[in-house]
Amino acid sequence: MIRVGTRGSALALAQTQTIADSIAARTGEEIEIVRVVTEGDTSRASLSSLGGTGVFASALRDALLAEECDVVVHSLKDLPTAPHPGLEIGAVPKRADARDALCARDGLTLETLPEGARVGTGSPRRVAQLRKARPDLEVVDIRGNIDTRLARAQGPDADLDAVVLAAAGLGRLGRLESATELLELGPWPTAPGQGALAIEVREGARGALRTALKGLDHFSTRLAVEAERTVLARLEAGCAAPVAATAFLDDGLIFLSARVYAVDGSEQLTASHAQYVADSEHPAIEIAERAADELLANGARDIAPLGD
Numbered sequence: 010m011i012r013v014g015t016r017g018s019a020l021a022l023a024q025t026q027t028i029a030d031s032i033a034a035r036t037g038e039e040i041e042i043v044r045v046v047t048e049g050d051t052s053r054a055s056l057s058s059l060g061g062t063g064v065f066a067s068a069l070r071d072a073l074l075a076e077e078c079d080v081v082v083h084s085l086k087d088l089p090t091a092p093h094p095g096l097e098i099g100a101v102p103k104r105a106d107a108r109d110a111l112c113a114r115d116g117l118t119l120e121t122l123p124e125g126a127r128v129g130t131g132s133p134r135r136v137a138q139l140r141k142a143r144p145d146l147e148v149v150d151i152r153g154n155i156d157t158r159l160a161r162a163q164g165p166d167a168d169l170d171a172v173v174l175a176a177a178g179l180g181r182l183g184r185l186e187s188a189t190e191l192l193e194l195g196p197w198p199t200a201p202g203q204g205a206l207a208i209e210v211r212e213g214a215r216g217a218l219r220t221a222l223k224g225l226d227h228f229s230t231r232l233a234v235e236a237e238r239t240v241l242a243r244l245e246a247g248c249a250a251p252v253a254a255t256a257f258l259d260d261g262l263i264f265l266s267a268r269v270y271a272v273d274g275s276e277q278l279t280a281s282h283a284q285y286v287a288d289s290e291h292p293a294i295e296i297a298e299r300a301a302d303e304l305l306a307n308g309a310r311d312i313a314p315l316g317d
């Protein structure tokens with residue numbers, strides 16, 4: 010029996026079920042889904058007062074260390090970049106769509122939203138990107154799970170014209186048809202790790218599980234998200250900082266573009282690099298440090314609040 014720990018949100022349960030199914034298929038073992046209730050799920054206090062989005066990850070990690078489960082599934086973008094003592098990332102499966110999606114009323118897009126339209130998001134990066142692209146919009150701070158946020162822009166109780174959500178989350182919940190525009194990563198890069206999952210285990214996890222996780226791991230996703238997350242770590246930026254990073258592998262090269270925004274949308278700094286994966290022992294780390302150092306040298310700290 011393998012116990013798979015997860016948060017209890019619809020999104021967490023959906024993505025955990027997919028991983029649980031592949032672990033079951035690869036090990037032939039029975040799987041139990043263990044729901045871990047986190048302070049972020051039960052408290053009405055703001056996430057920042059609880060210590061940021063890391064509260065979700067740390068409850069799962071505590072359950073893993075307490076041996077209440079054998080493996081946990083995280084959304085990689087919500088996982089703090091610092092490694093956790095006694096635990097390791099056993100697998101980073103192939104990434105889903107890393108793009109953000111605009112979900113608007115009446116099929117509207119970023120370009121066709123009327124002047125002064127009200128658009129909801131809780132993410133400082135998305136706030137900055139919206140202000141940069143459309144300074145006339147009214148950006149509204151929203152919270153809640155994906156269905157709650159979608160209902161703010163679509164359906165009978167909508168009070169906003171649009172919301173911005175991750176395409177991957179919509180896809181995992183079968184709600185991708187709510188997207189009225191998928192925002193391209195070039196002009197609209199997203200959070201480090203967006204669209205990817207991390208499967209975490211205790212260090213030295215046992216045989217069948219370890220083999221299954223090796224099979225689930227996707228090398229180019231792992232390298233890409235390592236580059237994106239190293240940018241965040243090198244900038245000493247929290248997960249709520251207005252920072253975007255997008256990396257991918259193609260033809261033996263790793264490409265990385267990292268961007269820091271002023272939250273009011275007035276300024277942005279971008280660093281883009283490419284390098285041959287075979288030319289370095291740690292290509293993801295090297296390219297990320299180059300990009301982050303360039304952003305810092307160009308004044309990233311002067312335009313954006315990078316700390317938590």
Ligand SMILES: NCc1[nH]cc(CCC(=O)O)c1CC(=O)O
Pocket residue numbers: 084085086087173174175176177178202203204205
């Ligand atoms: N911060 C919340 C969060 N964490 C993971 C996802 C789903 C997308 C993903 O797995 O990257 C979302 C929702 C969103 O940003 O719209």
